[in-house]
Amino acid sequence: MIEQIKKQISESIQTKQELLQNHELLLNIQKVAELSIKIYADSGKMLLAGNGGSAADAQHIAAELVGRYAFDRASLSAIALTTDTSALTAIGNDYGYDQIFSRQLEGLGSSGDIFIGISTSGNSRNIINAFKSAKQKKITTVALTGRDGGEMAKISDISIVVPSSQTPRIQEAHILIGHILCDIIEREIFCD
Numbered sequence: 001m002i003e004q005i006k007k008q009i010s011e012s013i014q015t016k017q018e019l020l021q022n023h024e025l026l027l028n029i030q031k032v033a034e035l036s037i038k039i040y041a042d043s044g045k046m047l048l049a050g051n052g053g054s055a056a057d058a059q060h061i062a063a064e065l066v067g068r069y070a071f072d073r074a075s076l077s078a079i080a081l082t083t084d085t086s087a088l089t090a091i092g093n094d095y096g097y098d099q100i101f102s103r104q105l106e107g108l109g110s111s112g113d114i115f116i117g118i119s120t121s122g123n124s125r126n127i128i129n130a131f132k133s134a135k136q137k138k139i140t141t142v143a144l145t146g147r148d149g150g151e152m153a154k155i156s157d158i159s160i161v162v163p164s165s166q167t168p169r170i171q172e173a174h175i176l177i178g179h180i181l182c183d184i185i186e187r188e189i190f191c192d
Helices: 002-021 023-041 053-066 085-095 102-108 125-136 150-155 167-190
Strands: 046-050 078-080 114-118 140-145 158-161
Touching: 002 023, 002 167, 023 114, 023 140, 023 158, 023 167, 046 053, 046 102, 046 125, 053 078, 053 114, 053 167, 085 102, 102 125, 114 125, 125 140, 125 150, 140 150, 140 167, 150 158
Parallel strands: 046 078, 046 114, 114 140, 140 158
Antiparallel strands: none
16 A cells, blocks of 8 residues: 555656756646736726536635635635536536536626636536637636646637646646645735
């Protein structure tokens, strides 16, 4: 078992080393952070969504922004579209699972907001549909993916593609990237 534990840790470290050495990826994280800061300065909000573990990541990032990440400060507007079970089940029942996020974006999103769609494959149909709704409302879209980025990376305004094909490693990198974004946003807005 110890060897398996070491293998998992080593693979996680290797993925993060690849993140560290990928200049384009680092620049895209910076772009998302800068854009988020501007959106908050203009009274906009961040909306996030994903499925399964990515839904948990969306909720985690939103909680860090609404609550706090590293220190006490005013709350920032962030909504995980994965949390309202009545909306999810009603939309899923009436329109189909592929529309659960796009319908919420239509009602909750505004021009000038940012939507972060999280999917390890980059091919989650309900996130792709949400990107389409976001574009109609002039909401900036960010794909947080892995593998080759999938369709999401092709249609998003900014894509952050974790260089891995292993779902657990991609998910570990996604929450690291989420924490980096929260840290930068919080410090830039509240630490003058």
